[in-house]
Amino acid sequence: MSSLTLSLAPPALVRLHDVLICLSKFSDTVAIEAEHDLLRLSALNSTKTAFASFVCEKEVFFETYAFNVRKDIRSSSGSTAGDRFYCQILLKTLLSVFRGRVDRNKDTAVERCDMELQEDPQETECRLTIKMICGLGVIKSYKLTYEPASIQHAVFDKGRATNQWTADPRFLKQIIEHFSLSAEQLDIYSDSGKAVFTSFTTKIMDGKEVLKYPVHTSVAADKRDFEEIQIEDNMHIAINLKDFKAVVAHAETANATVTARYTQPCKPLQLAYDFEGVNAEFTIMTRGEVEGETAPASSRVGMPQLSQRHTPAPISLNRMNTPRGATPNTQMLPPPPRSRSIRPLNGSSTQEHLAPTAVSDRPSASSVSMDYDSLFVPADDDRQWDEMDEQEEPQDILGWDASGRQDNSEPTLQEAEPDFPKIADTRRRPPKDEMGVPPTQRMSQVWEPSRVGRVQLTLSRFEGLVSSIENVSSQCFRSFRSVRSVY
């Protein structure tokens, strides 16, 4: 049994609301972890490329804070591991509780907020009780359902970060304001005294149709505008612009300067700041071109094994047919050469880079796969499946075959993987380690679900992709429909 009781003063309440808003930009649920001297709120996005964490210190942030664990009984719900308790709650419900707590109505403004959580194996209900004590004796109380969760943390080694800059969020916001609303990615590099922020959208082609038009906006800022900046020249590092915007927006409300730390592309980047007893850290996966990529991914043998494991699958698939037939084939393919296609500033040249082996349409495919870069899981079969669906033309499958030979020369994600955090709860480790499956691998890889099911999943993703693009031509629809009719 564990119990958590805490109370918040009105200013902290507003802070907490801001934090929740920020977290809601990453995920639908917030993971709550209580320890003896801190409370951590964190969110991991669905593609596992961004992890946001707010650590509230007991002494500063809370009026009172008490957390007790009795270890004798295994908890029935939620989870206690060691001296921690953790659970997850839908952000939507929490936000509705904390919404509009600013002094709107002076008479019944909130005077104090008490939160209480009693985890008892005898109780079947999981409830977090929140009480808002308001003026004139009005007490508003909420009982929120929470659910057990296995909580993952992204681990980031600050000591190994070789690049670092610190800037005022208002300054960063000024930079963001120049970017197009539809831009998806943000590339950062420095060049002779300037730090250049470039927003871009990778071009997506479907045959001859352009599904997403590339947009580039570059803002060069003098390095003197940063409070501190130490970054390698001409090293491009790209992150998701939406995540960056969410961080900057919150840092601005918190009035804290943001520090970014990173080592090199395809390794995580961390944005961090402190305010009023809260320690905010955002670990975000980056993309980019790794220097010295000829070095093999020596530290990581899992992936080669993984692809070997699937090699026995028939390669002599029906090429004129469709992704269904291609399933086993793609599994042994390496991740697409993402490091190349990432180059934002010269969209046309990417194709030259990529197409030494007469693969004309591949750039579009590989750029799609970028979005699935993961903090935890290396690019897996599922994603390559997506790419297969993205382009229906059968000749593309040939192209994939060709790229298979480049296996060892593209170590990007595999290399990054050992840095990644291990899942907090070791019980989740997949049982088939001896097969060489990485511990963080998706269950889908281990279990090998039926192929038909897999195709349906990716088609629906494809459907989502198609609908999200504004100017979809009728031709695209037609080819989409033809793919659908195959199934």
Add this chain to the structure above:
Amino acid sequence: MEPLFTGVSNNAHHLYTLLSCIGFASRATVQITPDGLRFSAEEGRVLQGLAFLDKSLFTSYSFNASTDTNQDESGQNDEDSEVAYPHFVVSLSALLETLKIFGINDLSEPNGSRDTNIPQTNPASSAFSAPALLMDRSCTLQYASHGAPLSIAITEAGVKTTCELVTYELEGNESDIPLQRDAIIMKVIMRSAWLHNAIGELDSSTPTILKLSACANREPYFALSGAGGPFSESTVEFSVDKHNEPGADQTGLSQTHKVLANDGSSRARATRTKMAPTVTETFLVTPPSAMGDRIKQSYRFALIRKAGRAMSVANKVSIRGDRQGVLSLQFMIELDDNVPTGRPVGAGVKAVGPVCFVDFRFVPLLDEEEAEMDVEVDDE
């Protein structure tokens, strides 16, 4: 022939404000009485909203009941003791649309009395704001004879809009939800804003049921909770303010209440000797012995939500419950006079503007143990 009823109002805004409170239904039953117009809207026989347009809202109000009595037999189900007054159904949504045809719409209402605690400080009282410019608008309601359409004529600066609404006969027996006035076991009067705030708070967890709990002698004295929501349940409890102990500073408390409540504050102070939530002016809970000392009733939240408009507009609300669990929310609406000078109102109206009442009645959800009691409600 002289029309059966003619009413002229020079503030269509007031009529709109009142009628929009019961705007949850598309049709309303209208009854014309010598004292005013009674609009009633209902839903599923479990929710009823009543808006009474007092004759004092009209600058001229003529009702020729005598000419009518002979031709008014049909379609009357009013077995009340009184004379059979004209009784018909009109489209309420069309009537509301008509009343705001010149754009009196929500200019000042929604934020008017909800956010500003004192209704007198009307934000839209400057000389050139729209309400002031709408001064010379007049609105004439006319019901020529039994079965004739209800005609609404709105004149503004030489432009006259006439709208004739078809009147329908009553369907079946349109009886009110009975509130046993002699068996009221709970009466709570407080600022409507508190109730509105509380309901809005509960609404955020999308509950399906509103539970009301009241007790005279132990905590929680008065609590509203929303249950049935998917992820959470929430409660708003009106308790005694810990900072101002009721015994210690009688003066401080009653002073705050004098500010809040201009009338009826003396009675409020009298009840204050008992334990009562701070926000309430009147708090009387006298449950019958069969119920124990706590009154608990449940209502459909979706129905309560329909009174939200009235909650936002009103000044005060009187929450009453009878022995059978019928809940009555009576809202006192102080209509602010947008026309500061020279409004030739016939009836004696207060300086602040006329005070009107909108009444909502809710049939409770049956509780197992109280099932036998509530069966009677449905029979009536």
